[in-house]
Amino acid sequence: MTSQPSRRGDPEPPDPLPIPVVDNHTHLDISREGAEIAVGDLVPALRAAAAVGVDRVVQIGCDEAGNEFAVAAAEAYPSVLAGVAVHPNEAPLLAARGRLDAVLDRVEQLAAHPRVRVVGETGLDHFRTGPEGRPVQEESFRRHIDIAKRTGRALQIHDRDSHDDVLRVLAEEGAPERTVMHCFSGDLEMARECVRRGYHLSFSGTVTFKSSRGLRDALAVTPLELLLVETDAPYLTPHPWRGASNSPVLVPLTVRAMAAVLGVAVATLCESLSENAERLYGPW
Structure with a gap:
């Protein structure tokens, strides 16, 4: 989850993808305008995404409320699976209130739910903390x-x-067999190291930004079988809608940009993205 300045105007739906894919990481419970979102409010976003070939999503929780929302959404919609965690920037805040252990215990309880297939997003953030x-x-x-x-x-x-x-902590602890670098932001050498370790790299709308040449270089060395695509909605909206609120409906813009960098047909990339997500998370 990352912030991004806002821009006026609602993005137009892109052309549909030839083969449906998964939005690997989204936050449909968060509104950049501050509006409260209920589980029942997700129908329009999910329908719009399915209409352009994004027929499955992974809803990610980052705090107590977000985790409960993710599980409820996964229970309510067949196209949604859930991830639960304490976001890295939330961890020190919870620890200061003496709540971190209790919230992590709840994460573990929720992780056993059959519709929860992800522990995350977790990790480290040296920018905000x-x-x-x-x-x-x-x-x-x-x-x-x-x-x-x-x-x-x-x-x-x-x-x-x-x-x-x-990378150090993952090496020290021993990474799970299925490990995903959400919203990959590393350089070419980090991508090569992640590939060497068998981690999956998930690319967001940032790969479409003119300034992201290094990110495209990293994408270019990532094998198709280790690739995923995501929105990190409502943030990181792909070009040409950068600054507007993001949504799974815009995933096709990122997919087509990724296919161009990789020099593969869009359908070929879509097939890999879908297969990779199903292999990681199981059937929806």
Whole structure:
């Protein structure tokens, strides 16, 4: 989850994809305008996404309320699976209130739910959390890794300005068999190291930004069998709608940009993206 300045205007739906894909990481409970969103309010977004070939999503929780929302959404909609976690930036805040252990215990309880297939987003964030909060972030990250391994769930990782430390902790703890770098933001060498370790790399709308040449270089060395696509909605809206509120309906813009970088047909990439998500998370 990352913030982005807002822009007026509602994006127009792109042309449908030839083969349906999965939005690997979205936050449909968050409104950039501050509006309260209920589980029943998701129907228009899910229908719009399905109409352009994004027929499945992974709804990610980041805090107590978000985790409960993700599970409820996954129970309510066949096209939704859930992820639950304490976001790295939430961990120091919860620890200061003496609540971190209790919330992590609840994450573990929810991770056993049959519609929860992801532990995450967890990881490290050295951009928004200063040095004083980083030991707690790392402690929380290690706990999430353990939960993912013991519950047999995939792990989705938030990594912001903390690449070396994320890779270090994963090596020290032993990464789960199914590990995903959500909203991959590393460089070419980090991508190669993640590929060497067998991690999946999930690319968001940032790969479409003119300034993201390094990210496209990283994408270019990632094998099709390790690729995923995501929105991180309502943030990181792809070009040409950068600044507007993001939604799964815009995934086709990112997919087509990824296919161009990889030099493959859009249908070929779509098939891999769908197969990879089903292999990671199981059937919807």
